Amino acid sequence: MYNNYGNPPGMQMPPTGQMAPAGQMPSANPQPGQFGNPFYGASSGLIKTGLGAYGEKFLGSSSEFMQSNINRYFSNPQYYFHVNDQYVRNKLKVILFPFLHRGHWTRISEPVGGRLSYKPPIYDINAPDLYIPFMAFGSFIILAGFTLGFMGKFTPEAINLQFSRGLIGWALQIVILKGLLYSMGGGEVPLLDLVAYGGYLFAGLSLAVVSRLLWAYSYYVMMPWMSLCMGVFLVRTMKRVLFTEMRSSERHSTRQHYFLLFLAIAQFPLFFWLGNIASQDHKPNERSCNHHRPESICFLGLVIQA
Numbered sequence: 001m002y003n004n005y006g007n008p009p010g011m012q013m014p015p016t017g018q019m020a021p022a023g024q025m026p027s028a029n030p031q032p033g034q035f036g037n038p039f040y041g042a043s044s045g046l047i048k049t050g051l052g053a054y055g056e057k058f059l060g061s062s063s064e065f066m067q068s069n070i071n072r073y074f075s076n077p078q079y080y081f082h083v084n085d086q087y088v089r090n091k092l093k094v095i096l097f098p099f100l101h102r103g104h105w106t107r108i109s110e111p112v113g114g115r116l117s118y119k120p121p122i123y124d125i126n127a128p129d130l131y132i133p134f135m136a137f138g139s140f141i142i143l144a145g146f147t148l149g150f151m152g153k154f155t156p157e158a159i160n161l162q163f164s165r166g167l168i169g170w171a172l173q174i175v176i177l178k179g180l181l182y183s184m185g186g187g188e189v190p191l192l193d194l195v196a197y198g199g200y201l202f203a204g205l206s207l208a209v210v211s212r213l214l215w216a217y218s219y220y221v222m223m224p225w226m227s228l229c230m231g232v233f234l235v236r237t238m239k240r241v242l243f244t245e246m247r248s249s250e251r252h253s254t255r256q257h258y259f260l261l262f263l264a265i266a267q268f269p270l271f272f273w274l275g276n277i278a279s280q281d282h283k284p285n286e287r288s289c290n291h292h293r294p295e296s297i298c299f300l301g302l303v304i305q306a
Contacts, residue, residue, distance in 0.1 A: 080130035080192055082120035090125050091132055095200050096207060096226070098233040105240045108302060126240070130192065133199020140202045140274075143209040147277050150213070163276065166202070169274045173198035176266055177238070178260050184242055197237060202269070204230050205275055219275070227271040231264030238263065 094101045108124045109116050121129040144162045148154040177194045204226030211218040236261060 006229060014043035055094065077130070077192065079120050080196060082122050082252070083129050083131045084122050085128075087121050087125065088132060089128070090119070092203060094125060095132075095203050095233055096229055098229055098236065105236050107240070113260065126237075128193045128196035130196050130199070132203060133196055136206055137199060140166060140209065142213050143206055143213070144277050147209060147213060164287045169200055169201070169270055170195075173201060176263060180238065181241065182262055184256050184259060189241060197234065200233065201230050201271065201274075205271065208271075208275055209277070223271055223275050224268070225235070227268045230266075230271070231267040234267070235260045235264050 103125070105126055107126045108119045110119055111117070118124065118127060121127040121131075141159065141163055145154060145231055147161055148158050148162075174194050178189075181189055181194075208219065208222040208226050211222045242256065
């Protein structure tokens with residue numbers, strides 16, 4: 001063990017101001033005094049305390065800045081998948097039939113860590129989620145494949161094209177929502193919220209494609225209806241975001257109504273563009289579909305003998 005001076009136990013240091021014993025040479029590098037060391041005594045403590053406080057303040061402000069900007073554009077992804085069967089059923093009713101929703105459209109808030117937060121979807125029907133958009137998008141691609149198969153136009157390239165069109169449509173919906181909120185002073189909505197709101201359109205598209213598989217002429221009824229329902233759902237949701245969550249001012253109420261009307265109208269061409277699967281220029285598998293006998297049925301690119 002060593003003491004504070006770095007000497008073994010039992011060895012004493014000579015007192016300050018006394019000469020070393022005979023036979024011993026004085027140290028070549030004496031310890032600096034209080035006038036030779038600028039970081040000595042109280043000055044050292046003050047400087048170290050100041051530097052430490054400045055460093056903590058700098059790191060704290062940087063961490064707070066990063067955290068605020070991350071929360072500004074993103075949120076915890078697990079929040080959007082905290083759902084159950086009851087929430088999914090009720091949420092689909094609100095999306096597909098918004099006229100029948102008699103409850104309020106505002107989200108339920110709760111204080112978490114000294115800040116105001118919102119309850120997850122499992123406890124709030126008006127909270128955005130990503131489970132329904134992703135499941136609806138996958139269902140839409142599968143149903144589009146069945147539609148192409150029944151029309152004898154199924155190919156892997158056709159599914160890839162439909163998948164790309166779906167992603168482009170989803171991105172266009174997000175851009176429309178983001179532009180609308182930004183133009184009306186509500187540009188700080190988390191990005192994942194907009195991804196969830198934009199992906200709900202695939203729920204209506206999937207239902208329209210199913211009705212088309214059952215009866216071809218129902219397409220001309222279900223597609224406008226689903227477009228109207230999605231427009232109503234998004235308008236009411238964006239009004240809640242603007243007037244309740246973002247505390248937007250009422251100075252530009254007329255302009256806000258025009259933007260909301262544009263959002264509702266934009267759903268019609270977007271739905272018809274994504275749902276008009278038959279109009280896509282797909283080439284069926286010539287080996288399996290173009291040269292089959294009349295008594296054969298071409299389904300999903302394969303020849304099935306009748």
